[in-house]
C-alpha cells in the first residue's frame with residue numbers, strides 16, 4: 001500500500017486525523033482521476049456502486065469497518081470521512097457525472113424509511129440515480145412498489161449483511177415487480193469478504209431461473225467466486241457485473257485476486273460490466289480503483305464501455 005497520509009496512521013480510533021487525510025487524498029485523487037479520463041478518452045465516469053445513507057447509519061457502518069467486524073474479516077481503514085456535501089463534491093471532482101446511493105437494511109422494518117431518505121437525497125442531488133432497497137419481510141413487495149412509484153431507478157440487495165435467502169417466498173412478488181420494471185438490482189451475492197449463508201452463485205442462480213428477466217448486477221465481480229459468476233453472466237443475458245474493489249492491491253494481495261486466465265471472458269462480456277467503487281467506504285483512494293482497472297490491460301475501448309457507456313445505456317444518463 002502506498003504511504004500517503006491516509007494510510008500512515010489509519011486504524012481504529014483515529015477518525016479525526018483521517019477526516020483531514022481524506023480531504024487531502026481527495027485533492028490528489030481529483031488530479032489522478034482526471035488524468036485517467038484523459039488517457040482513456042472518457043467524457044466522465046458513471047459509478048453504479050457508491051454509498052450514501054442517513055448519517056446515523058453511515059456512522060454505524062464506519063464503526064463496524066473500524067472495528068473490523070465479523071463480516072469484514074480484516075482491518076479496513078476507511079479513507080473518506082468528510083461530511084455528505086464534501087463527499088458528493090469529491091465524487092464530482094473525480095469526474096463522476098452520475099452515481100448511486102447504495103443503502104441496505106440489516107433487519108426487518110428499515111427498508112421503507114431508508115427508501116424515503118434515498119428519495120429525498122436523490123431529489124436534492126440531481127446527479128445521483130435514485131436508489132432503493134428491500135429486505136425479506138412481509139412488506140417487501142409493498143416497499144418495492146412504493147419505491148418504484150417514487151421513481152427509484154436502481155436497487156441494492158445485500159445478501160451477506162441481510163442474511164436472507166433471495167428465494168424466500170416473502171420476496172417473490174418483489175423480484176417479479178423488479179423484473180417487470182427492468183430496474184437493475186445491484187446485489188452483493190459473492191462470498192467476499194466473508195461468506196454468508198446465502199452468498200455464492202447457487203442462490204441467485206436459482207433466483208434467475210425463477211425470474212429470468214431480472215437485471216441482476218453482481219457486485220464486486222462476484223469475488224471471490226469470479227469464475228462461477230462469469231459462467232452465470234454468460235448463461236443469462238440479464239446479468240451484469242460491477243467492478244467494485246476488484247483488481248485493487250487491497251483485494252489482489254489478500255487472497256481474492258481475479259484469475260488472470262479469466263481476463264478474456266471479462267473482456268468479451270465488456271458490454272455488461274459496470275464501474276463500481278464502494279466510495280466512500282474504501283481503504284484506499286478513489287484513483288487507485290481506476291488505475292487498477294487500467295492495469296488489467298483490457299484497453300481503452302473496454303474501459304470506456306465499463307466506466308461510462310454501459311451504465312449510460314442502462315440508465316439512459
Ligand SMILES: [Zn+2]
Nearest residue numbers: 049051102278
Ligand atoms: Zn458496497
